[in-house]
Every structure is written in C-alpha cells, then in structure tokens.
Amino acid sequence: MKQLYYKIKKCLGCKSCEIVCAVAHSASGDLFKALKEEVLSLPRKKVSFAKGNNYPLSCRHCQEPKCVDACMAAALKYDTEKKLVVHDKTRCVGCWMCIMSCPYGAIWPDAKVKIPLRCDKCQDKEEPSCLKACPTGAVAWEEV
Amino acid sequence: MKQYLIIGNSAAGISAVEAIRKDDKSSKVTVVSDEEGQAYCRCLISYYLAGDVRADKIFYRPESFYRENNVQLFSNKRVTGIDVKKNLVTCADNSQLNYDSLLISTGASAIVPDVKGINQKGVFVFRTINDAKGIESSLPGVKTACVLGGGLVGLKAAYALRKRKLDVKIIVKSKQILSQMLDNVAAGLVQKRLESYGIEVIIGQDAAEIIGDGKVKAVKLTDNKEIQCSLVVAGRGVSPNIDLAKAAGIKVNKGIIADSALRTSAANIFCAGDVSETYDLALGDFAVNALWTMAVEQGKASGMNMSGGKVDYPGSIGMNATEFFSLPIVSLGINKIKEGAQGYEQSQTLDAKNSIYKKIILKGNFLVGAVLIGNIKNSGVLLRLIRERINVSLFKDELLDENFGFARIIDSVKERERIYV
Numbered sequence: 043m044k045q046l047y048y049k050i051k052k053c054l055g056c057k058s059c060e061i062v063c064a065v066a067h068s069a070s071g072d073l074f075k076a077l078k079e080e081v082l083s084l085p086r087k088k089v090s091f092a093k094g095n096n097y098p099l100s101c102r103h104c105q106e107p108k109c110v111d112a113c114m115a116a117a118l119k120y121d122t123e124k125k126l127v128v129h130d131k132t133r134c135v136g137c138w139m140c141i142m143s144c145p146y147g148a149i150w151p152d153a154k155v156k157i158p159l160r161c162d163k164c165q166d167k168e169e170p171s172c173l174k175a176c177p178t179g180a181v182a183w184e185e186v
Numbered sequence: 187m188k189q190y191l192i193i194g195n196s197a198a199g200i201s202a203v204e205a206i207r208k209d210d211k212s213s214k215v216t217v218v219s220d221e222e223g224q225a226y227c228r229c230l231i232s233y234y235l236a237g238d239v240r241a242d243k244i245f246y247r248p249e250s251f252y253r254e255n256n257v258q259l260f261s262n263k264r265v266t267g268i269d270v271k272k273n274l275v276t277c278a279d280n281s282q283l284n285y286d287s288l289l290i291s292t293g294a295s296a297i298v299p300d301v302k303g304i305n306q307k308g309v310f311v312f313r314t315i316n317d318a319k320g321i322e323s324s325l326p327g328v329k330t331a332c333v334l335g336g337g338l339v340g341l342k343a344a345y346a347l348r349k350r351k352l353d354v355k356i357i358v359k360s361k362q363i364l365s366q367m368l369d370n371v372a373a374g375l376v377q378k379r380l381e382s383y384g385i386e387v388i389i390g391q392d393a394a395e396i397i398g399d400g401k402v403k404a405v406k407l408t409d410n411k412e413i414q415c416s417l418v419v420a421g422r423g424v425s426p427n428i429d430l431a432k433a434a435g436i437k438v439n440k441g442i443i444a445d446s447a448l449r450t451s452a453a454n455i456f457c458a459g460d461v462s463e464t465y466d467l468a469l470g471d472f473a474v475n476a477l478w479t480m481a482v483e484q485g486k487a488s489g490m491n492m493s494g495g496k497v498d499y500p501g502s503i504g505m506n507a508t509e510f511f512s513l514p515i516v517s518l519g520i521n522k523i524k525e526g527a528q529g530y531e532q533s534q535t536l537d538a539k540n541s542i543y544k545k546i547i548l549k550g551n552f553l554v555g556a557v558l559i560g561n562i563k564n565s566g567v568l569l570r571l572i573r574e575r576i577n578v579s580l581f582k583d584e585l586l587d588e589n590f591g592f593a594r595i596i597d598s599v600k601e602r603e604r605i606y607v
C-alpha cells in the first residue's frame with residue numbers, strides 16, 4: 043500500500059502541487075481549459091507554513107477515520123480493500139461535519155458544489171498527480 | 187453462545203453492532219426498534235423534506251447490512267420493560283428477549299410543547315422520517331408555516347419548508363436563535379441570512395395558542411398577535427428516552443448516567459447516544475450531548491466494551507457543523523462564557539459585511555470552545571485542541587489567524603508524525 047509523504051525540508055512552498063491537483067480534478071484535465079470551466083476545480087491539498095517550514099496538507103486516509111464516523115449522511119466510507127476513505131457525492135448534503143472532525147484540517151469546503159475537498163490519491167491514475175509536479179522532490183509516494 | 191441485545195436501530199445502535207462484529211463474529215446480535223425497517227440518517231429528514239436528498243439515499247447502511255453482519259433485526263417492536271435480575275426484556279407484543287449484554291440506545295423524542303390547541307391536524311414534531319413524510323403529504327394547499335423554536339431542528343425544518351416555497355415564520359422564545367450552539371453575534375449573522383432568503387424570524391415571542399377547528403388555522407403569539415397558517419412544526423428540543431431505564435431501577439438524571447466505559451449502574455447494561463448522560467470534556471461536568479457524532483462514537487466504544495474490550499471513553503462534547511443558505515456554521519464546546527464564571531477569556535474577529543465571525547474561548551492555556559461562521563477551515567484542528575486538552579500557550583495569540591492549522595500544532599500533539607519526513 044503506497045502512501046503520500048512529504049519531505050518538508052525540501053518543500054519551498056511553491057504550491058505547484060496545489061495547481062496540478064486542481065487541474066487533475068477538473069473536467070478537462072487541462073490547465074487552460076480548467077480555468078474556463080463552469081465549476082472551477084479547486085485543489086484537494088494545501089501547503090501551509092509554520093515555524094519556518096512548509097507543510098503540504100492532504101487527507102491521510104486514516105484507518106480510524108473521524109470524518110467517516112462524523113458523516114451524518116453516510117457519504118464518507120472507509121473502503122477496507124482499497125484502504126481509502128471514499129466519498130459518495132450523491133449522498134453528501136454539505137453539512138461539513140467532516141471538516142469539523144478532521145484532526146489535521148485536511149478537508150476543505152467547496153462552497154459552490156457543496157462537497158468536501160479531500161485528497162483521493164488520484165485513485166483513477168497510476169500515481170498522485172502532485173508527485174511529478176513537485177520541482178524539488180518533496181512529495182514522495184512510497185510503500186508503508 | 188453470547189447474546190447481545192441492542193434497543194435502538196439508529197446511530198448509536200448501528201455503530202455498536204459494527205464494533206461488536208469487529209471482535210466477535212459468532213455470537214448472537216439482536217437489534218430491536220420501534221421504528222420501521224432499516225436504519226436511516228435521522229439528520230437528513232430536513233434535506234429529504236427540502237427535496238435535496240432522495241428517499242433511497244437516506245438509509246444509513248445498505249439493506250444487506252443486517253444479513254452480512256448476521257444481525258437479527260426486529261423493527262416495529264417496542265420494548266416495554268427491562269428485568270435487570272433476569273437479564274430479560276419484555277416487548278409491547280408480550281414477547282420476551284434475553285441478553286447477556288444489553289445496550290440501551292433508545293435515543294430521544296421530540297418534545298411536544300404544552301400549548302393550548304396543540305393536538306390538531308396540521309401540527310407536527312420533526313424527529314422521524316415519518317414526521318417528515320407526514321409534513322410532506324400535508325403540504326398541498328399550505329401557504330404559510332409556523333415553526334415553534336429557533337433551535338437547530340426548528341431552523342432545519344424552516345429551511346426545508348422555505349425550499350418548498352412556503353412562507354415560513356420561526357417563533358423563538360429566547361433572545362436569539364440557536365442559543366445552545368451560538369452566541370448572539372453569530373446568531374445575528376445566521377438570522378440575517380435566513381431573513382435574506384425570505385424566512386421571518388420572530389424573536390422573544392412564544393405560541394400562546396394554536397387556533398383551529400381541529401385543523402390549524404393560526405398561531406396566537408404571547409403578544410396576542412395572530413399569524414394565519416395551516417402548518418405548524420414544533421422544534422422545541424428533545425428529551426432522552428429514559429423511561430425504560432428508570433423503571434428498571436437504572437441510575438438516571440436527565441439521561442442515563444454512563445461511566446467512562448459507557449456502563450450504566452446495572453450489570454451487563456450499557457448505554458450510548460441521545461439517551462445517555464456522559465462526562466462533557468468542555469464543561470467538566472456530566473451532560474447529555476444529543477448529537478449524531480456523539481451517538482456514533484459512544485455506540486462504538488460501548489460495542490467494544492460489550493464484546494470484552496476495555497476502552498475508556500474520555501467524554502463527550504457539544505460540537506456541530508451545518509450550513510444555512512451557503513452560510514457555514516461550526517460550534518465547538520462552550521459557546522459563551524457564563525456570567526460570573528471565573529478564569530475564562532475570549533477573543534474574536536468579525537467581518538460583518540461578509541458574514542465571517544470567529545470566536546474562541548480559553549480557560550487558562552486550554553481551548554474550551556469556538557464558534558465559527560462563514561469560515562470554518564481548520565475547525566477540526568480547534569476541536570482537537572479542545573478534545574485532547576492540548577496546552578495552547580505556544581500559539582495562543584495565533585488561534586484566530588487565517589493560516590492557523592495543523593502545521594502549527596505538530597509539536598504539541600501526542601501522536602508520532604509519520605507523513606512529514
């Protein structure tokens with residue numbers, strides 16, 4: 043099972059990962075087209091700054107996910123086979139219980155579409171898009 | 187073979203079943219509920235009524251859940267008595283069920299306000315899917331609805347009815363809406379948002395009488411003004427369903443008193459969810475926190491302990507998130523400092539134009555409460571500071587900063603960091 047890791051000493055806070063993430067989750071998958079889409083695609087991860095370091099934040103797909111327990115619509119589920127927290131858009135009502143309960147602050151509200159924004163590890167791709175986007179190699183995708 | 191019996195087929199009951207089945211695949215698990223069919227997301231009944239959620243998306247678990255978990259479900263069956271000596275419960279249909287380990291997760295019931303004329307057609311409470319369906323089928327021909335109560339459930343009912351294009355008036359006895367969740371500044375912002383979407387909020391008035399001829403015609407307020415309406419929804423809070431426990435001699439206060447393992451005062455009997463009174467981490471005292479999230483986590487902890495585990499439930503907390511007409515709201519722990527309470531301090535930021543408000547309440551170097559309106563980012567990190575009792579002295583002045591988040595507290599949390607290498 044591969045996990046996303048961040049080598050914080052290498053992270054310069056350029057936010058390339060955020061941009062690539064937003065594009066990867068857009069309808070077109072293309073930067074220039076994505077900017078013109080009706081619903082603007084937003085990043086599923088964010089780089090935050092504290093005490094001289096940059097910390098990319100993204101969903102950790104906890105094995106005991108607090109967001110899943112808190113989801114009053116049963117839209118969030120832990121998929122034990124894929125070892126991922128998965129989200130069913132058709133059930134989500136945008137109540138933001140997940141945001142309130144994430145101990146890492148790694149879920150953000152998409153106010154327009156009313157869904158929580160979370161890293162899905164680019165499930166349908168071979169590897170997370172942010173991996174190659176990082177110019178310094180601060181994003182690692184490795185076996186646990 | 188061990189027999190588990192769970193009264194209540196909702197958040198707490200289902201989560202207990204899942205916890206039991208994690209450790210114990212073979213024992214007998216029986217769930218009894220006086221509602222019909224499989225468990226559903228109670229908090230979604232307002233979204234159902236609004237038309238936001240389809241009826242088939244309201245179930246909490248798939249229909250196969252009971253079969254797959256080898257659970258015997260008795261729905262439409264009401265438990266009427268518990269014999270704690272014989273380890274036996276009796277039901278309204280005179281059947282009896284025995285147990286080795288019992289969970290009381292009977293939840294709460296909507297309070298029917300003691301108002302003249304309340305028992306008429308067109309008056310509803312709002313607790314079950316049947317209540318929502320009842321309201322829905324009464325809608326044709328209704329122009330105006332009155333909601334009694336400015337709490338969360340009342341407001342959610344009002345939202346749903348407004349989405350159904352009704353004229354909606356909320357009658358609020360206290361000085362503000364959401365008085366259990368918010369302070370008056372936050373409540374003011376929410377009220378403004380409701381009003382801008384056409385909901386009328388009447389503060390400081392109560393229903394003195396429901397006028398009608400068997401069918402609702404109007405609500406008379408305490409100032410004698412009458413509001414013509416043909417639908418009334420009472421959202422006057424809930425009371426824990428403790429009757430069974432009380433009659434069985436189990437220790438109760440407002441709810442059933444739960445110890446730190448969620449055991450009741452009777453042997454082999456546990457409790458969880460809206461019916462239970464647990465230690466409140468922010469208040470430092472026992473309280474009923476009738477919330478979905480609490481029901482799930484208490485169900486889980488009680489289930490683990492019923493099946494032989496030894497988990498300590500550190501305590502509950504009042505916490506809630508919601509949104510009204512695109513205005514997100516989060517409330518954590520204590521939302522206002524009680525008059526005369528010593529040792530508390532608060533700070534806040536307000537951007538009234540954009541309906542953004544953030545407030546935190548501290549007791550010494552510990553966060554004990556927060557209210558967030560309009561910007562709820564990182565609320566989970568604040569919740570963590572409260573629940574894990576993390577000393578905030580290193581970043582006390584930064585808690586309200588736009589960029590305050592997990593990165594800032596990494597060195598203060600107990601868990602070992604694995605993601606940042």
Ligand SMILES: Cc1cc2nc3c(=O)[nH]c(=O)nc-3n(C[C@H](O)[C@H](O)[C@H](O)COP(=O)(O)OP(=O)(O)OC[C@H]3O[C@@H](n4cnc5c(N)ncnc54)[C@H](O)[C@@H]3O)c2cc1C
Binds near residue numbers: 194195229231506
């Ligand atoms: C409209 C609405 C909106 C809400 N919004 C929120 C929200 O935003 N956030 C939040 O945290 N919470 C919210 N809640 C509250 C939330 O739904 C409850 O906290 C939660 O359902 C509690 O779960 P529970 O399992 O303890 O009890 P309940 O859901 O009350 O279930 C109790 C079960 O016990 C059964 N039962 C009771 N007595 C007996 C008996 N004698 N015999 C057999 N069966 C019995 C009932 O049939 C039921 O199945 C909302 C509730 C409503 C109605």
